[in-house]
Amino acid sequence: xxxxxxxxxxxxxxxxxxxxxxxxxxxxxxxxxxxxxxxxxxxxxxxxxxxxxxxxxxxxxxxxxxxxxxxxxxxxxxxxxxxxxxxxxxxxxxxxxxxxxxxxxxxxxxxxxxxxxxxxxxxxxxxxxxxxxxxxxxxxxxxxxxxxxxxxxxxxxxxxxxxxxxxxxxxxxxxxxxxxxxxxxxxxxxxxxxxxxxxxxxxxxxxxxxxxxxxxxxxxxxxxxxxxxxxxxxxxxxxxxxxxxxxxxxxxxxxxxxxxxxxxxxxxxxxxxxxxxxxxxxxxxxxxxxxxxxxxxxxxxxxxxxxxxxxxxxxxxxxxxxxxx
Numbered sequence: 001x002x003x004x005x006x007x008x009x010x011x012x013x014x015x016x017x018x019x020x021x022x023x024x025x026x027x028x029x030x031x032x033x034x035x036x037x038x039x040x041x042x043x044x045x046x047x048x049x050x051x052x053x054x055x056x057x058x059x060x061x062x063x064x065x066x067x068x069x070x071x072x073x074x075x076x077x078x079x080x081x082x083x084x085x086x087x088x089x090x091x092x093x094x095x096x097x098x099x100x101x102x103x104x105x106x107x108x109x110x111x112x113x114x115x116x117x118x119x120x121x122x123x124x125x126x127x128x129x130x131x132x133x134x135x136x137x138x139x140x141x142x143x144x145x146x147x148x149x150x151x152x153x154x155x156x157x158x159x160x161x162x163x164x165x166x167x168x169x170x171x172x173x174x175x176x177x178x179x180x181x182x183x184x185x186x187x188x189x190x191x192x193x194x195x196x197x198x199x200x201x202x203x204x205x206x207x208x209x210x211x212x213x214x215x216x217x218x219x220x221x222x223x224x225x226x227x228x229x230x231x232x233x234x235x236x237x238x239x240x241x242x243x244x245x246x247x248x249x250x251x252x253x254x255x256x257x258x259x260x261x262x263x264x265x266x267x268x269x270x271x272x273x274x275x276x277x278x279x280x281x282x283x284x285x286x287x288x289x290x291x292x293x294x295x296x297x298x299x300x301x302x303x304x305x306x307x308x309x310x311x312x313x314x315x316x317x318x319x320x321x322x323x324x325x
Contacts (some may be wrong), residue, residue, distance in 0.1 A: 001017070001018060001020060001021075001022050001023075001095060001097050002017055002020075002095065002096050002301065002303075003017070003018065003019075003020045003092075003094065003096065003254075004016070004060055004061065004094035004095065004212070004301060004304045005017070005020070005045075005057045005058045005059070005060055005064070006047045006058060006059055006060070006061060006082060007057060009047065009048055009049030009054075009057075010047070010048060011047075011048065011129075012047055012048075012072075012186045012305040012308040012309050012312075013046060013305055013309075014047075014305075015047060015061075015304065015305045015308075017301060017302055017304075019070070019317055020095070020232060020293050021165070022097060023097050023098070023099050024071070024155060024299070025071050025072065025073030025076075025099055025102065026073050026074075026099070027073050027074040027075050027244075028073055028074070028075050028076060028101060028102055028103075028183070029073040029076070029099050029100060029101055030069050030070075030071065030072050030073060030076055030079060030100055030102050030105055031069070031070040031071040031073075031097055031098070031099055031100075032065065032067045032068065032069055032070065032085060032089075032097065032098050032100055032105070033068050033069075033070045033080065033088050033096065033097055034062075034065050034066075034067045034093060034094075034096055034097065034098055034324040035065075035066055035067040035068065035093060035114035035118070035323070035324060035325060036065065036066050036067070036114045036115050036117070036118035036119075036147075036298075036321050036322065036323050036324060037062040037064065037065045037093035037094050037118055037121065037304075037321065037322045037324055038062075038063070038093070038118045038119035038120070038121070038123075038319055038320075038321055038322075039062075039067065039304075039310075039311050039320045039321065039322060040063050040064070040118075040122050040123070040151060040239075040308045040309055040311065040312055040315055041150075041151070041215075041238060041240055042063065043061045043062065043311070043312075044198055044309070044311065044312035045239045045265055045309050045312075046061055046080070047061050047308070055091045058185075059091055059285065060091065060092045060093070060094050060095040060096050060098075061091060061092075061093070061308070062089070062091065062092055062093020062094035062095070062098075062121055062122040062322075063088065063089070063090060063091065063093060063119050063133035064087070064088050064089075064093060064118065064119070064120075064122045065086070065087055065088070065089065065093035065098060065113040065302060065324075066077075066084075066085070066086045066087070066108060066112075066115075066116075066117030066118040066120075067084075067085065067098075067114065068082055068084055068085070069081050069082060069083045069085060069105075069140075070097060070298055072102075074103070076101075076102045079102060079105060079107075083107060084107070084108045084110075084114075084117075085105050085107055085108050086105075086106050086108050086112075086117040086118070086120055086121050086266070087105045087106070087121070087246070088100070088104040088121050088122065088125075088268070089101075089104065090104075090219075090265065094301065094304050094324070095324070096324055103268075103276070103294055104268065105270050106121070106276070106279050106283070106325045108159075109283055109286060109287050109324070111170055111286075112286065113306030114202065114323075115295055115298060115321050115323065116293050116295065118210050118322075119124045119151075119293055119295055119318075119319030119320075120201055120282075120286070120293055121279070122151075122152075122264070122265075122280045123151045123152045123154075123155045123192045123266050123319065124155045124291065124293075125275075125278060125279060125282065126152050126155075126237065126262065126264045127152055127155040127156040127158075127213070128278050128281070128282055129158045129262060129264045129267055129278060130156070130160055130213060130235045130237060130262040130264075131143070131156065131160060131165075131211070131213070131234055131261075132163065132165060132226070132278070133267075133274075134161075134233075134235060134260045134261075134262050135211045135213075135235055135244075135260060135284060136233075137160065137163050137165055137210070137211050138163075138164070138165075138210075139163065139164025139175070140164060140165070140166070140288065141164065141165050141166070141211060142165065142166045142167075142204060142207075142208035142209045142210050142211070142229070143156070143160040143165040143167050143168065143209065143211045143212075143213060143225060144167065144168045144170060144200070144209040144211070144212045144213065144227075145157050145160065145167060145168070145169050145170065145180075145213045146170050146175060146191075146212070146213065146214045146215065146216045146220055146224060147170075147171065147215050147216040147240060147314075148169035148170055148171045148176070148177075148180045149169075149171045149176030149177070149179050149180055149317045149318070150215060150240065150314070150316070150317070150318075151311070151316075151318065151319050151320075152215045152237060152238070153169075153171070153213070153215055154179070154183055154294055154317070154318050155216075155226065155293075156213045156292075157180055157183050157184060157185050158165050158184060158290075158292070159291075160213075161183075161185075162285060162291075163182040163289050163290045165188050165210075165211070166186050166187075167184065167185050167187070168185070168186065168187040168188075168189060168200070168209065169181070169185035169187070169188055170189040170190075170191050170196065170205060170220075171188075171189075171190065171192060171235050172187075172190070172192045172314075173190065173192065173193070173296070174190060175317075177189075177190060179294070179317050179318070183292075183294070187203050189203075191220060196220060196223050196224070196227075197223050197226065197227060200227040201227070204227075204229070205226060205291065206229050206256075207226060207229050208227045208229035208230075208232060208234070209224075209228060209229055209230075209232060210217055210227070210228075210229050210232050210233070211232065211233050211234075211235065212224045212227075212228065212232070212233070212234045212235060213235050213237060214236065214242055215237035215238040215239075216238075216239070216240050216241050217238065217239035217240065217241045217242075217243055217244055217245050218239070218241025218242065218243040218245065219243070219245075220241070220247075221234075221245035221247065222245060222247065222251070225251050225257070225259075226248060227250070227253060228257045230255050230256060231255070231256050232255060232257040232258070232259060233257065233259075233260050234257065234258070234259050234260065235262050236259065236260065236261045236262060237262050239306065240314055247259065266273045293318070293319060294317065294318030294319065295318060295319050295320075295321055296316050296317045296318045296319065296320060297310065297316065297320050297321075297324050298320070298321050298322070298323055299320070299321075299323070300322070300323055301324050304322045307320050307321075307322050
């Protein structure tokens with residue numbers, strides 16, 4: 001089978017497509033024939049050796065995928081050969097076959113195509129876990145989404161609206177904000193041309209926002225925290241800006257606010273029952289038409305390094321997917 005390989009940690013340009021042996025499932029695992037693989041910001045960090053998880057070399061990147069089950073390992077129940085599924089292997093998605101723990105495999109709705117399924121798992125599950133489980137976002141509350149047109153950001157806008165929040169989308173261009181508006185954002189802030197602090201005070205009447213969803217980090221983080229409402233919650237999603245903010249903790253004390261970490265992959269491993277229940281709700285929302293994944297670009301496997309560079313360069317909107325037909 002073909003696989004995109006990382007043979008040494010470095011820039012995505014160093015990745016190569018090569019033939020590697022086919023896989024056999026271990027106990028409790030399934031082999032999935034990959035049809036498409038979603039690209040996420042951590043993919044770039046992983047191949048450069050900058051992520052908190054470092055797979056043993058050589059490895060194939062790719063955290064999430066959609067495909068069909070090729071083979072079942074011993075003890076696997078509830079799944080069948082040939083079944084269409086989405087999966088979260090953690091790595092290996094950018095290859096024609098991948099071995100996945102059965103608990104990280106989810107039946108794909110008949111109405112969902114492989115490209116859509118490939119980009120569904122991580123972004124939607126992260127935002128669902130963040131907003132519903134960690135922030136306990138309530139109907140009528142105000143949600144600020146930074147990097148709102150990106151992969152996770154746009155799903156946070158959608159899910160925020162499903163949960164009944166007033167959503168403020170903040171992004172770096174008018175084009176990105178127009179997409180956020182299409183996905184339900186109530187208010188828009190261009191933090192390249194507008195003063196984020198001033199606009200938040202204007203929009204909220206000085207009250208501040210109840211929840212901040214921040215996959216960006218960097219210089220915007222402190223401004224967002226300073227504009228939390230009383231007992232507000234700041235969700236730590238990621239650091240796409242490249243800088244991990246250093247926060248003065250007195251800012252949290254003054255408003256009884258909370259700094260809340262979000263790591264869906266570990267949540268799924270620690271509480272698989274709750275993690276799978278969250279995925280079931282998301283897939284139900286998709287079938288009801290409440291969620292409409294936005295795929296901005298697709299690439300063939302041979303150009304997967306370009307796809308990773310596009311995502312890490314923050315030039316994309318929504319999801320980027322690599323097809324592995």
